[in-house]
Amino acid sequence: MVLNSIERLLEKYDNGETSLREEAQLKAYFAQEDVPPHLESYKVMFQYFDATKQEQFTKDVPLKPKKYQLYRWISVAAVAVLMVSVYLLTDTKQGLESLSHDELMAYNQTVEALNLVSTKFNKGASSLNALSLVSQNLEKGVESMNYVGEFSETTNKIFNLSN
Amino acid sequence: MTQSDFVHIVMPLKDKVFRLAKRLLVSREEAEDATQEIFVKLWNNKQKMAEYKNIEAFSMTMTKNFCLDRLKSKQAQNLKIVHSNYQDHNVALQREVEVRDSMSWVSKIMEELPEQQQIIIQLRDIEGYEFSEIAKVVDMNETAIRVALSRARKTIREKLTHTHSYGIK
Structure with a gap:
């Protein structure tokens, strides 16, 4: 190209x-290699621009998918579910204070009925004592029957002797 | 924008982003860190990216803002970025070495330019952007860009002839 x-x-x-x-x-x-001396400074500039454009980024770019955020929220949700379930479980174990009036009535009636049953049961059990008394007397009777047996044996002996 | 779109459209910009970051931050390590962070940001914004008409201009604008912020915070902390990639200027025995030497002078001279001019020179003379594209990145009108560019080019050449006549030779 012409210098002009x-x-x-x-x-x-x-x-x-x-x-x-x-x-x-x-x-x-x-x-190109040769340029007039008064243009040398341009040459340095353009060569610098050219050389700089060759420079490349050699490192890796770390690109992670954004999924890890979802996992983080799943753990938060799991903890929340756990807490709620624990709270609900402890709630059912609470005492009489949380019952309503009707429920309290029903509870008291049940307790009364059960008490009645248990007293009747105890009465029944105490009348069984009479039976054990009877069996004791029966055993005494059997013992005295043994005397009768003894007596009959001796009478038999006497009969044998007299025959 | 899907993952493969991102890889095909945005990833090829990584060299340009890196070179602009290095122009402003000077140190290679700083520029590499900045490039990585910028791409993570772009990646996290990839859903919105499809809406932008000019993804390249958007990425370069982001790079510019990121690096300028970083420079500002370094200045605020009164810290200097450590440059470990300066070449040793003492050996200028052969012509090739001499050429490389004067090229590193260009790089040093450019560091002294105002940041705006550095960005414009980088985008125009190194990356070969049209003025309309540069206008989007630096948010200036084309006339102002031409003026800044002319000023930067003249400064570089002036200082270069200065070092050539008094410094090295």
Whole structure:
């Protein structure tokens, strides 16, 4: 390319008026080895721009899917469910204070009825004592029957002797 | 935007994002961290991304804002970013070394430019963006961008000829 046109382009370039295509022309011109000494500073600049553009990002970009947030909320929900269930379980074990009037009535009636049953049961059990008394007397009777047996034995002996 | 859309549309921008971050933050490690964080942010916003007309401009704007915020917080903490990727300027024996040397001068000179000009030079002269695209990223009109660009280009060249005549040679 003629030096004249390059110099004209450079003037436009210095004023920030060149298009990308004209800048590409300049870049191509300064990529060659020999340039006039008074344009040396341009050459350094354009070579620097060119070299800098080669630089690359070599590290990895750590991109994680956003799922871990969901897992975090699942654990929070699990803890909440646990707490609620514990609360509900302890609630059913509460005492008489939480019962309503009707429920209290029913409870008291049940207790009364059960008491009645248990007293009757005890009475029945005490009347069984009479039976054990009877069996005692029966045993005494059996014992005295043994005397009768003894007596009959001796009478038999007497009969045998007299025969 | 699905995962594969993201991989095909947004991931190819990673080099451009990294280069802009490095332009502003200078240190390579800082720029790598920033790029990773920006992509995590983009990834978390990928549902909304489909609504944006220009995903590239959106990503670059985000990069710009992120890096400027980071610079601001560093200044507030009175901390300097440690640059570990400076090259040693002492050996300038061969011509190739010399060229690389003067290129690192360009990079040093650009660090001294105002941030706005750094961004514009980066987007125009290195990434080859149209003025309309740059306008979306830096939120300026095209005339203002041309003025800033011209100023930046002239400053770089001026300082470069200065170091060439008095510094190295």
